[in-house]
Amino acid sequence: MDRADPMILDALKGILPEQTMSLLQDHLSNPQSVLQAVWQHTATLINKLFSLVYPLVEPLLARLMQALHDSPDVVVLGFALAFFVLVLQIVAWVHRTMMYFTRLAFRLVGWALVFAVLAVVWRRGPEAAVRDVAVFVGKIAGYAAVVKDIWWSEYQKFDAQTKSGGVGGAGAGGQRVPSGGYSRSRNSGW
Known part of the structure; x- marks a missing residue:
């Protein structure tokens, strides 16, 4: 096939068994093998195709190279x-x-x-496992109830502060003033 074939076979000597190596050497080095015939036919076909297409593509490649050189x-x-x-x-x-x-x-x-x-x-056992799951779920539900109560009390505090105008302050006419301290009047142009 190629000049690199003996090098590839030498590299594979320590990896492949002896029977496989002898089979590969027979098929790769024998000029009468099917693999060699397919390789020769393919190489000939590619060479003919290249010699046919190259005269058509050469002017385009030359123009492309010149355009790339110019810019x-x-x-x-x-x-x-x-x-x-x-x-x-x-x-x-x-x-x-x-x-x-x-x-x-x-x-x-x-x-x-x-x-x-x-x-x-x-x-x-199944009974003890079900009992353990029930205890675990009960503890998680109790923890969730405590978290819900804390969240609800904090929400009510915040809601009471916003309704009384404690958070953020109130501007003229009961308008809420943003935290930056600037408010837009009703009669401004924007």
Whole structure:
């Protein structure tokens, strides 16, 4: 196939078994093998196609090279755009990698929780596990009730202050003055 084939085969000697290496050497170095015939046919076809298309494309390439030589700003802009696209591709790759590992971690944590619950149920028995869940839910509900009561009392205090005009002060005519201290009068032009 190519001049690099013996180098590739030498590099693979320590990796592949001897039977595979002898099979590869037979197929790659034998000029009568199907692989060699396909390679020769493909190389000939590409060479003919190149020799056919090159005279048609050569003037276009020459004009393109001359235009690029005459306007180096386009080349700089092209390199800047290529660099920008490269940076975006790297950022997207990093994002995909991080999302993959984050999803993997959350799945592992989820399955670990499922197995931990199953282990607790297995060890303590279904009745004791249900009792433990009921106690846990009761404690969470009690904590939520305390938080709700604190929030509601603070809300009522704030509501009473805003209705009496204690927060932010009141401007002329009962208008609320913003915290900056400036108010817009009703007769202003804006």
